[in-house]
Amino acid sequence: MSLDWMASALCATAPDPDLWFSNGGKAKKICSGCPVRTQCEEYARELEGTACIVYRHGVWGGTSAYTRSRTRARGAARFADRTAKILRLAETGLPPEEIASLVGVTTRTVFRAKRTQREEAAA
Incomplete structure (x- = not known):
């Protein structure tokens, strides 16, 4: 998977990188208007694979690690x-x-x- 889409991500201009590892409220709000949201979420799912919840990686594509984990289980x-x-x-x-x-x-x-x-x- 090419990562060229990352250059168009709104998070690339966010002032605080820790924002993506918090409870996700502000991060999800930024993601809601991002033009590459779908690619971002797909990348997170690929990155995480079948890792347990402890090893999941913050907010990607407007979804939290917990949400992605639950979706994968279903x-x-x-x-x-x-x-x-x-x-x-x-x-x-x-x-x-x-x-x-x-x-x-x-x-x-x-x-x-x-x-x-x-x-x-x-x-």
Whole structure:
């Protein structure tokens, strides 16, 4: 992911960097009018990955670390359903490209789901 969008972020001109690690009220207000808010939030989610709440990084894209953590937890169930669908289709012998097309994911996601299943079976 390119970080060129950061140059257009309103936070780049904010006087107090600690503002982004407080309770987030003022930071969220600044973010609300930012032209790169979406890219910023996506970057935070990518940066944090699956880290626990302790290792999350302040306000990004108008969302607090806690909010992003809760959103990720709710999305986990949805991804579990998607993975189950991928694995059911794989059992039928469909090629990864066709599975990806039917589920609406990339072939990389199909391979990742199959790899995870193999690793869990081996453990």
